[in-house]
Amino acid sequence: MKIAVCVKQVPDSWAEKKMGSDGRLDRANVDAVLNDLDEYAVEEALKIVEAHSPTGEAGEGSGHTITVISMGPERASEAVRKALSMGADDAIVISDDALGGSDALATSLILAAEIKNGGYDIVVCGTESTDARMSVVPAMLAERLGYAQLTFAGSVKVDGTSITISRQTEFGVEEMSAPLPAIVSVVEKINEPRYPSFKGIMAAKKKTITTKSLADLGVSSQSSWSTVKDSALRPPRGAGVKVADEGDGGNKLVAFLQERRLA
Amino acid sequence: MSSVLILVDHVGGVVPKAVGELATFGKRIGDVTAVICSSKSAEIVPQLSAFAISKIIICDGIEFEKHSVGATAQALAAVVAKESPAAVLITSTARGKEIAGRLAVRCDSGLITDAIDIDSACVATQSVFGGSTTVHSTISHGTPIVTLRSNSIEVEAGSGSPSVENFAVSFDGVDKAIVTSVQPAVKGGRPELTEASIVVSGGRGTDGNFAPVEAFADVLGAAVGASRAATDAGWYPHSHQVGQTGKTVSPQLYVACGISGAIQHRAGMQTSKTIVAINKDPEAPIFEVADFGVVGDLFAVLPQASEGLKKA
Numbered sequence: 001m002k003i004a005v006c007v008k009q010v011p012d013s014w015a016e017k018k019m020g021s022d023g024r025l026d027r028a029n030v031d032a033v034l035n036d037l038d039e040y041a042v043e044e045a046l047k048i049v050e051a052h053s054p055t056g057e058a059g060e061g062s063g064h065t066i067t068v069i070s071m072g073p074e075r076a077s078e079a080v081r082k083a084l085s086m087g088a089d090d091a092i093v094i095s096d097d098a099l100g101g102s103d104a105l106a107t108s109l110i111l112a113a114e115i116k117n118g119g120y121d122i123v124v125c126g127t128e129s130t131d132a133r134m135s136v137v138p139a140m141l142a143e144r145l146g147y148a149q150l151t152f153a154g155s156v157k158v159d160g161t162s163i164t165i166s167r168q169t170e171f172g173v174e175e176m177s178a179p180l181p182a183i184v185s186v187v188e189k190i191n192e193p194r195y196p197s198f199k200g201i202m203a204a205k206k207k208t209i210t211t212k213s214l215a216d217l218g219v220s221s222q223s224s225w226s227t228v229k230d231s232a233l234r235p236p237r238g239a240g241v242k243v244a245d246e247g248d249g250g251n252k253l254v255a256f257l258q259e260r261r262l263a
Numbered sequence: 264m265s266s267v268l269i270l271v272d273h274v275g276g277v278v279p280k281a282v283g284e285l286a287t288f289g290k291r292i293g294d295v296t297a298v299i300c301s302s303k304s305a306e307i308v309p310q311l312s313a314f315a316i317s318k319i320i321i322c323d324g325i326e327f328e329k330h331s332v333g334a335t336a337q338a339l340a341a342v343v344a345k346e347s348p349a350a351v352l353i354t355s356t357a358r359g360k361e362i363a364g365r366l367a368v369r370c371d372s373g374l375i376t377d378a379i380d381i382d383s384a385c386v387a388t389q390s391v392f393g394g395s396t397t398v399h400s401t402i403s404h405g406t407p408i409v410t411l412r413s414n415s416i417e418v419e420a421g422s423g424s425p426s427v428e429n430f431a432v433s434f435d436g437v438d439k440a441i442v443t444s445v446q447p448a449v450k451g452g453r454p455e456l457t458e459a460s461i462v463v464s465g466g467r468g469t470d471g472n473f474a475p476v477e478a479f480a481d482v483l484g485a486a487v488g489a490s491r492a493a494t495d496a497g498w499y500p501h502s503h504q505v506g507q508t509g510k511t512v513s514p515q516l517y518v519a520c521g522i523s524g525a526i527q528h529r530a531g532m533q534t535s536k537t538i539v540a541i542n543k544d545p546e547a548p549i550f551e552v553a554d555f556g557v558v559g560d561l562f563a564v565l566p567q568a569s570e571g572l573k574k575a
């Protein structure tokens with residue numbers, strides 16, 4: 001099997017995020033990390049390969065490959081390196097100045113072009129990037145590629161040429177199956193991502209990261225189908241009231257709720 | 264007047280209030296046409312007369328329950344081609360956003376997700392970065408497709424019965440995934456989390472005992488939420504998790520009990536109008552976003568507050 005994992009480099013969840021004057025997220029001034037929800041995608045890809053590998057391990061000798069695909073600025077290769085140190089085989093970073101300000105439609109167009117080039121059987125994604133928080137790229141990839149859409153998976157089983165998942169959304173749990181190829185996205189309850197081992201980190205240094213431009217991909221991109229008109233910082237929440245419970249905390253709470261007409 | 268399409272979301276044939284919100288937003292832009300992609304249309308149609316809807320289109324010919332997201336997007340795209348609407352509005356659920364995403368690709372149209380408001384010129388308002396920034400955006404290409412968070416607007420009542428039209432579609436087989444079985448989320452007697460005007464949530468501080476949290480929720484007529492620590496421990500169903508990987512809620516009042524206020528939790532509740540926190544630790548980060556905080560033991564504070572409210 002040829003497996004791809006789509007990962008995104010995002011600002012650290014704890015970092016304060018601001019809009020730049022160009023109406024885009026100011027990415028230059030915050031620490032960037034591998035989107036933590038994509039770690040679950042890398043882990044699940046490794047698990048799929050391990051389950052089908054004669055040695056029980058991913059990598060050479062498993063008969064299967066895992067390629068990490070990321071679109072972003074050149075430094076996205078730092079985040080990609082983490083996925084490689086977890087055990088993925090190689091990586092492709094699509095980087096081009098013309099891609100700045102891409103929205104989900106543009107991102108999915110570019111990723112789909114690269115996935116088509118590689119002819120993957122399974123593409124694993126996270127359910128959401130913690131910066132954009134749209135949760136739409138996997139569904140868009142399925143639409144663009146005509147791959148089966150098996151998203152929000154709480155479990156994944158690959159059996160020869162078919163794949164089965166349990167889809168977990170607010171509507172409940174659905175069992176779904178499809179023939180390969182498929183786009184899968186995984187929820188964070190599916191597994192516990194491994195920490196890269198020392199051996200893994202050393203091995204990752206020798207793995208290939210191929211950087212591609214739009215010209216290499218052979219696509220020209222419209223960078224965005226939507227426009228930010230303006231953005232404003234919301235006034236910070238006024239410092240609230242904090243009271244200590246001295247046997248009357250519940251009563252004070254009731255008084256607050258009544259004063260605000262909330263109860 | 265131009266028309267606006269809204270997709271009728273439902274759980275087992277029951278139409279949520281969120282559809283009424285879509286209609287209310289849609290009416291600002293044009294005449295509202297509700298699109299039903301479901302085998303349960305007979306149950307759904309009568310419920311729609313409660314909302315400001317002028318026309319209903321029932322998509323016939325696809326087993327939507329079997330084919331999931333791809334088929335609904337396909338049918339909706341056909342309706343868009345037929346009606347040339349000014350906009351398409353969909354509820355911001357996991358499923359709604361995926362349908363919107365596939366529809367945007369099919370129609371080569373722009374997409375805005377998780378909007379909390381939209382005006383007559385289709386300018387959408389979003390609250391991003393955990394509620395710290397408000398953004399106004401427009402679609403610059405194609406038919407605006409916008410998903411809206413529930414609980415964003417007061418539902419306007421309908422007047423009169425909408426006309427009903429059947430529209431034939433057939434499955435094009437693009438999405439080969441098949442749904443083989445469904446276990447709907449269990450619905451308790453309490454209001455739905457994303458629709459409730461009050462949410463009371465419990466975290467690790469409950470130590471597995473949600474009784475005081477539920478009792479307080481019940482005197483307020485509130486929904487019950489949980490932190491990931493509580494759902495991971497199996498104390499409360501995952502469907503009640505609030506946060507980045509759970510639900511996003513934006514009620515009038517959010518009460519966090521025994522929840523530290525990790526960034527991933529705050530991502531799902533920070534836009535609540537009023538936030539109350541009860542926590543033993545005066546340094547807990549949840550107090551940074553709370554309008555009213557009680558530093559104390561939830562097992563003492565909540566029962567006293569419940570009693571106080573019952574007497575009031």
Ligand SMILES: Cc1cc2nc3c(=O)[nH]c(=O)nc-3n(C[C@H](O)[C@H](O)[C@H](O)COP(=O)(O)OP(=O)(O)OC[C@H]3O[C@@H](n4cnc5c(N)ncnc54)[C@H](O)[C@@H]3O)c2cc1C
Nearest residue numbers: 466467468490491492506507508509521522523528543561
């Ligand atoms: C990828 C990822 C996604 C995540 N998604 C989510 C998400 O969607 N939602 C979410 O909630 N979390 C999420 N988390 C987890 C998040 O980081 C925190 O671990 C979690 O929110 C902590 O839950 P908690 O506040 O209940 O527990 P803790 O952080 O352990 O806090 C418990 C609090 O209870 C207080 N306490 C204890 N006893 C009492 C008492 N008797 N009375 C009053 N107070 C008491 C303590 O002082 C403490 O502040 C995610 C994490 C990751 C890595």
Ligand SMILES: Nc1ncnc2c1ncn2[C@@H]1O[C@H](COP(=O)(O)O)[C@@H](O)[C@H]1O
Nearest residue numbers: 006007071125126128129134135136137
């Ligand atoms: N720029 C990108 N490069 C690679 N994968 C991405 C990118 N953006 C999104 N993805 C994938 O799509 C998933 C959902 O992202 P989103 O729709 O942006 O919330 C992520 O978890 C990634 O797996």
